[in-house]
Amino acid sequence: MGLEIREATMSDHSAVIDLIDKNGMHDYLPALYPHLVSDPDNFPFVATLHGRVAGYMMASVLDGGLTTLYRSARVGSSFRGMGIQKALLKHLKQFSSEQQPSHMYDTLSSTDRHVENCSHLRAVGYRPVYTREGLQMVYQIPTSPPERAGEDNSGRQIQVRELTRSDLQRMFQANSFCRELFPQGRLFNWYVGYRLMEENIRHLVRPWGGVFASFQDSRTSTFSSSGTTIGISTSSSVTCERDPGNSLDFYFPYNVAMVTFYNCHRSTYGAFYSLDTYAMPGLSRDHFQAHLRHNLKTLRRRFPGQRAALALTFDTTVSKECVTSCLSELGISELLPHQEKRQILYEKPA
Structure with a gap:
């Protein structure tokens, strides 16, 4: 049918954006x-039909x-049903096996809204x-x-601090701590899985994304509070470290109680902001x-006055x-249509 596949370039930007349908108002x-096309860890391709x-x-x-993630698949509405996405995936897998012969895992992500896609992934050997x-x-x-x-007194006992790449390096080197905060042995942020x-x-700290941490009492790893806990864990008590600067110097990362990873970008909807939370069990909702x-x-600060x-x-x-009660307290209660209730990372041996 005259289908050709080649590496994508900067000059393909407009043509690739034209592939996004009217439901892609949050598309990144x-x-x-x-940024994605110029990243040396990304290998983007376009399929062309009659030019x-x-x-x-x-x-x-x-x-x-170790891992290759296949992502960002887009097919123009007038080209669907022709096997173009299947051809792109086949080409990418062949390319990956040649360029990264030592890679061990192939991964894809999906959501509960795409039941047929999830069933297909299982049928071809992927497992959640x-x-x-x-x-x-x-x-x-x-x-x-x-x-x-200092103006917001509602959570003044809880210090939240943005982490640097060096901070994350120290965190990832603390194996026993990571087993507690990340029991899956990986992150799953913004549809991407990272060991x-x-x-x-x-890929976690970049111009459009980063990570924040809050801290427990540096002298103990026991959590307790008279307030409501944020999870399904049993009650415990929380004492928060009031000086995050010293925390990073002397106790970090073993005094970290919660981290949130974020990514943000402009979209046709307005602004898009993803927020992925990881917490030690039994923390106060504060x-x-x-x-x-x-x-x-x-x-x-990034998108004042915009809809997000x-x-x-x-x-x-x-x-x-x-989550819903904390959002409600800040006046955020309207759900976006077409909710994705679960994000699912699939993997199989390469």
Whole structure:
């Protein structure tokens, strides 16, 4: 049928964006395509039919070369049903086996909204290795500047601090700590799975994304509080470290109680902000509330006055009831249509 597949270039930007249908109002490709195409860990390809760009897909090399993630598949509406996505995936797998012969795993992600896709992945040997609960909200970003430090007293006992790449490196090297905070042995953020490896850190801290941490009492790893816990864990008591600077110096990362990873970009909808939460069991809900406020301030600084889609994921250490109640306290209660209740990471041996 005259289908050709070649590497995508910067000059394909407009043609690739034209593949996005009217339901892709939160799509990241319009904003991030130049960054993704120029990233040496990404291998983007387009499928052309009679000279027209008909499809796009990308392979991302993760985990220091151990894992290849196939992602960002887009096929123009007038080209669907022709096997273009299947041809792109076949080409990418062949390319990956030649360029990364030592890679051990192939991964793809999906959601509970795509039941047929999930069934197909299982049929061809993929198995779910990580599932996170999700919630997507509408948020009207205020036009006023965010409060200065110290003005928001609602969570003043909980210190939230943005981590650097060096901080994450120290965190990932603390094996016993990571087994507690990340029991799956990996992250699953913004539809991408990462093993806890130094090679992945540059994908986690970048111009459109980063990570925040809050801290427990540096003198103990026991959590207790008279307040409501954020997850399904039993009650415990929480004492928060008041000096995060010293925390990073002397106790980090063993005093970390919760981390949130974020990614944000402009979209045709307005702004898009993903927020992925990982927490030690039994924390006070004040930790999540403090993280939520801190992330909303970040969103307000970047996109003041815009409408935003706020996409959150969490697992069993943070209950959905906690998430919705904390959002409600900040006036965020409107759900986006077409909710994705679960994000699922699939993997199979290469």
